[in-house]
Structures are given as C-alpha cells and as structure tokens.
Amino acid sequence: MVYSQQQARWIAALTARLDSAAPLFNSPVLSGQEIARLAGGLSQQLAKGQCWLLWDTDVAGFFIGLLACWQAEASAILPANGQEQSLAMVQVDGIISSQNIASRQRRLNPFDHPGPGCYPPLGPIQLFTSGSTGEPKSVAKEASQLLAEIQVLDQQFGPLEGELLATVSHQHIYGLLFRLLWPVFSGAVISRQVLHYPEQLDAIGQRQSGPFVLVASPAHLARLPEPSMLAAIKGKLSAVFSSGGLLSAEGAADCLQCFDVAPIEVFGSTETGGVAWRCQQRSEQWQPFAGVDCSLDSEGVLVVHSIVSGAPVVMGDKVAFADDGRFMLQGRRDRIVKVEQKRLSLDAMENALARHCYVQSGKCLLLSGRRQQLGAVLLLSSKGENALAELGKHRFVQQLRQSLLTEFEPVVLPRRWRIVASFPVNSQGKLTQQALSALFEE
Secondary structure, three states, rough: OOOOOHHHHHHHHHHHHOOOOOOEEEEOOOOOHHHHHHHHHHHHHOOOOEEEEEEEOOOHHHHHHHHHHHHHHHHEEOOOOOOOHHOOOOOOOEEEEEOOOOOOEEEEEEOOOOOOHHHHHHHOOEEEEOOOOOOOOEEEEEEHHHHHHHHHHHHOOOOOOOOOEEEEOOHHHHHHHHHHHHHHOOOEEEEEEOOOOOHHHHHHHOOOOOEEEEEOHHHHHOOOOOOHHHHOOOOEEEEEEEEOOOOOOHHHHHHHHHHHOOOOOEEEOOEEEEEEEEEEOOOEEEEEEEOEEEEEEEOOOEEEEEOOOOOEEEEEEEEEEEEOOOOOEEEEEEEEEEEEEEEEEEHHHHHHHHOOOOOOOOOOOOOOOOOOOOEEEEEEEEHHHHHHHHHHHHHHHHHHHHHHHHOOHHOOOOOEEEOOOOOOOOOOOOOHHHHHHHHHHH
C-alpha cells in the first residue's frame, strides 16, 4: 500500500514506539511491545466495517482499542460522555472498555486479548460534541485531518520531552491530540494517571526528576494552591498547555509562579481543530496556527477554514482582528457555555428541567466567580410546589439533579438554585441576564 508522506511518518514513528521495550505508558508501565500485542490480538476480535464505541478512563486501554479498530478497518466512535443515554445513541457492534460501564452492548476488554503485534496507519474517528443546539453532534475526523494537526503541533511547539501528565480526558479532541496522538508521534512517555488535584503534581515531583509536560484545562489551573505546596514540581515542567476554555490572566500568572513556566493556551473546537494559540505573558492576542485561515462573517463572528475544518466553519465567537492577523475574542453569539470546560447548551438544560413534572419553566445562567457554576431559576408547577413543601429544598433539588443525570454529566448540573413565584423582568417586560444574576447576589 502506498501511503502519503504524513501517514508514512506516522507509521514510522508508531512502529518505532511499538517495537520498543521501553515504556510507552507510565503509572503503571506498559511498553510499546505490550501495547502492540494487545492491540493486535484485540483487532482479531473485530471485523472490517463494524462500528465500535471506545470509552475507557485508562488512556492505555483506549489506545489499544483505537489501534485495534484501525488495524481491523472498523469504525472507532468516541461518545460525548460515559452516560448510559450517550452510549445508546449510536448503533454499534459493541464497546471497547476496561470498565464495567452501564450498557447492554457487547463489551471487549482491551487487556484480555493478547496476540501478534500490529502497526496500523492512523485511521478515521467519529466524535460527538455539542452543536449550536446543544444536542450531541457527530463530527467525523479523517486520518489526513488528524495527521495535519499532529504535524502542526510538532512544528509549532517542538517535540515533547519527558513524561506527559494530564488533568484532561483523552476522549475528546483536545485530550486525544495533546495527551495521546501527539505524544506517541513525538516520543513522550504518557502517564496513565489523570490528575484531579494539584497536590498530585507535587507528589510526582518528589518521586521523579522530570522533565514533564502538563496538559491541563483552565478549570484546573484556576485552582492552583500556594506555590509552596508545589515546590517539588517547580522547574521540572518544560511546557504547560491549556484548552477547553479561556484561562484568566490571574490563572496564567499563578501558573507561571507555581511552575516557573508560562502556559500556552490553545483555542479551537472539535469541528475546526486547533485554530490559534497564545501565551498571555507575551500577548493577550491569539495567533492562528499555520494553515488556518480566519475571517469574519457579516455579524463579526469568526469563520475558520483549514484542512482540519474542511469547509469554512462559523464558530459563534465574536472577534476583533489586529493588522497582523492576530485577534482578540469578544464573547459568544450563541447560548453554548463552558462549565468546568464541558460544553453545555443552556437551552438543552432548560428544556430538560421543563420536562420534569415539578417544573413549569426554568432559566439557566453561568455564574461568574473564581469557579464558574451553573445557576437555575425555577417556576414550579402545582405538583412541584407540593413536593417542595413536603421534601424541603435540599431533597427537592436532589430529586431534580438525579433526573438530569440521565442526560447530563454531573459536573455540568446546576449547583445553585433559586425558586421564584415569577421571573424578574425589566420595565419593558423582558427577562434579562442582569435580573437573573441579581437573584444569586443575595
């Protein structure tokens, strides 16, 4: 088979990694040779043309499943999350996962089928993300698009050195590229441990000399403790990347103080891939990646065109361009927000609340502060008023939250609730964001 130059480079890099007895993954260790044998054996359980869901909190297990799908020429589908409803959205032949997840689908454990090694070319994937309506939207990524992104990252930021640490999941495009595919191509060792707390970084710094690369989100970098609590990791990070939302100036400064390295932010989406990057210690403006064409539509909204996006994509972000092509973000046009770096449609959450028998109508808003939280303002039905009187507010809210878990991940659920007799309106009879926000200032 004749491969493109990009694909040939991927196969050469992958083969070198999978032929090696050196660790490809760490914490715990798995060598490239072990990964190759597990992926090769798993691929024999699949068939060409089949569709398989990949959902695994272990990045090594996920990679084994991904390689097996590419080797068998089966479709690899990454669901929006691990909730039962999301896993049931697509007709598939089964799920590849090392976890006992809530699904009636056939499940293959990626660690249970060792066999002869495999070294497949990088193949296509299908992801799900929130579209402009907030409903899960399928986004197909061809091999050429993924390879182009990997190449741009390697050229822009240079080869990754040492061990890659992450606070983000590999199940979405940012983590998939930065935590898995680029490190494999670039030669970094990948930690299988997901870091939930900053103190875990210090513990790693106490045990190991580095260097490390940290792939994080603004939500995690905004919660860094005092620099003294991260003294063991300071100076051992060669790079810190952040994506999934905007990092505040305070968060960027805290990162520099704690780690002695300025964070690099990446702006993009599942549909467009990486669009631009910035380092706030140098400039607040965003620099488009090589090969990415950015322009404005008639409403001043960003339009992106690149090999990754295919056709031009209207992103929904308002921007202002400088003469040199860099730009400043100036807010969103639609009602898609980020809660803990998870995309959420306010319309979808409000519709879900309104479907509950306790709720006549609901309004949601993102509350500002050091930690962004979702607030919900409710008008209750008569049944809801009776339930509130009987249960009390705490148990009442817990029932509402439980019902929302069939559609949403726990992290995006409303954390602050207000129950009103009528929605606040201004002198023109309009419900405003300011009036809703004022309900949470009490």
